[in-house]
Amino acid sequence: MIGAFILLIILYALTQPLLKVFKSKYRWFDMDLMQKLFWYHVFFALVYYVTVMNSRSDSVSYFERPQYAYSSWWEAFQTGTLFIEFVGYPFINFFHFSYEMMMLLFSWMGFWGFVYFYIFFKENVKYKHYYEGYDLIMLFMFLPNMHYWTASLGKGSIIFFGMGMATYGLSKLKGRKLALIAGLAIVYYVRPHIFLFMGIAILVGLFTGKQDVPKYQKWLVLIGAAVALTLMYNTIISFVGLDSDNLVGSFDQFSSTRAYELSSANSGIDISNYPLIFKLFTFWYRPLFIDSPGFTGIVVSIENVFYLLLSYKLWEKGFLKFFKVSSSLVKMSAVLFIGTSLALGETLSNMGIIVRQKSMVMYYLLFIIITYLDYKKGLVASKKKNAADLQLAASPQN
Incomplete structure (x- = not known):
């Protein structure tokens, strides 16, 4: 448990300069929101961990199998479940991460999926939208079920990370081809059938x-x-x-x-x-x-x-x-x-x-x-602008 606490500090420290890179690129990037999102996601990692203590989950086998099931790291380099064990293998066998540390590491991957989707939403939505007085994109980022299933050692966190990265890359394809390719590669190795749907889409x-x-x-x-x-x-x-x-x-x-x-x-x-x-x-x-x-x-x-x-x-x-x-x-x-x-x-x-x-x-x-809500707001704004232009054109000064 001490190792997980130390890793949490390290991951938080690594997260700060990476978030600042995005902040330097996009003026609308909300550092404070991302900080809150980080700790919110960590909270759900803790909730998932407590749940696992009372009922065994696949995450336990993802941690145990790399310790005995393979003669070499590359033996696990296959699609599906084995790819999760491939990703975890060096941390478990070379760096001797504990189960709690692996849970936290994969949870961190899930967090970056949210960052990528946040950017995707923000750069493709022009207007502010609210639901019951709360910013709609902010509400999207804090949906509890989305965090619970992406905050543990398993397929959920890493495929969400891959899909977020691929979607982020596609959003500005000209300058983000590597992000698109890397994200799709992760999706393919975790769930090939989802890769197929993404490719067609x-x-x-x-x-x-x-x-x-x-x-x-x-x-x-x-x-x-x-x-x-x-x-x-x-x-x-x-x-x-x-x-x-x-x-x-x-x-x-x-x-x-x-x-x-x-x-x-x-x-x-x-x-x-x-x-x-x-x-x-x-x-x-x-x-x-x-x-x-x-x-x-x-x-x-x-x-x-x-x-x-x-x-x-x-x-x-x-x-x-x-x-x-x-x-x-x-x-x-x-x-x-x-x-x-x-x-x-x-x-x-x-x-x-x-x-x-x-x-x-x-x-x-x-x-x-x-x-769609953005499109509707755009229509209203366009009508108001046209009405204002007509009124200005019809004014006596013109």
């Missing part, structure tokens, strides 16, 4: 978005994605247990089997016979208060109600018009959110796993919502 966004992206950048990304997906196709398909010769049939069989297995676990719900829209609703907005009693269930339910209230905006008459003229980032977010939701919504039927898995993609839904 990026391509759709670039070629359908309304912003002026140079053609050479579009084709560069297209060629790179085509090569990457060709090389990684078999790995991605085999990772999720599908048959490359019969993708539709094998996915249907896989989803039915997976749903049955998970529904028989604790907190399982049988959604195999749900209509598709109900499966998606379950993935996005459940548990609600009647599903999950207890303090944790209430906290998660409050967050899901928040998602529901914001999602109501997407049913407004002007949303489709906005979406048609939206940027590549909005369309990328939509494809990634819907594609991942369809895949996971078909296979997950355990509440705990649903709550954990959806934390990967909910920021993309929130980005779509807030950019």
Whole structure:
């Protein structure tokens, strides 16, 4: 425990100059907010750690296996679970990190995912937006369920870090290609199927978005994605247990089997016979208060109600018009959110796993919502400006 306390001091000290680099680049970057976010995330790392003390989690095996399961570090360099053990191997075996120190280290990775998503939101949203008097982007950054599942030794923290980095890179592609590539590489090694969805989403966004992206950048990304997906196709398909010769049939069989297995676990719900829209609703907005009693269930339910209230905006008459003229980032977010939701919504039927898995993609839904609100504010501002210009033109002095 002393080692974890010392590591916390070191990580906090390392965080300060890195945050200052972002502050020097972006005047709107809120150092004070990021400091609070750091300690908020550490709090959830502590909450997760206390929870693990009472019920064993995968994080324990991620810490134990690198100590005996491999003859060398590179033996663990594979996709999925083994990649988490690959990342942890040198810290555990060379630097002798304790379990608490590894939990803190991976939590720190999760924190940087929030920093990247914060920048992504801020540089693509023009106006201030409030919910019950609170800045909406600030509320996004402090959603408790997002922090809980990204604050421990495991896939959740590192894939969130990778997705945040990739999204940050895509936001300003011209100057952040390395961030995009590095983020996508992390996503691929942790969850290859999510990498597939991200690759498709990026391509759709670039070629359908309304912003002026140079053609050479579009084709560069297209060629790179085509090569990457060709090389990684078999790995991605085999990772999720599908048959490359019969993708539709094998996915249907896989989803039915997976749903049955998970529904028989604790907190399982049988959604195999749900209509598709109900499966998606379950993935996005459940548990609600009647599903999950207890303090944790209430906290998660409050967050899901928040998602529901914001999602109501997407049913407004002007949303489709906005979406048609939206940027590549909005369309990328939509494809990634819907594609991942369809895949996971078909296979997950355990509440705990649903709550954990959806934390990967909910920021993309929130980005779509807030950019729509931004679009609406822009229309109002434009009308006011036009009215003011007409009034000025019609004044006697002119």
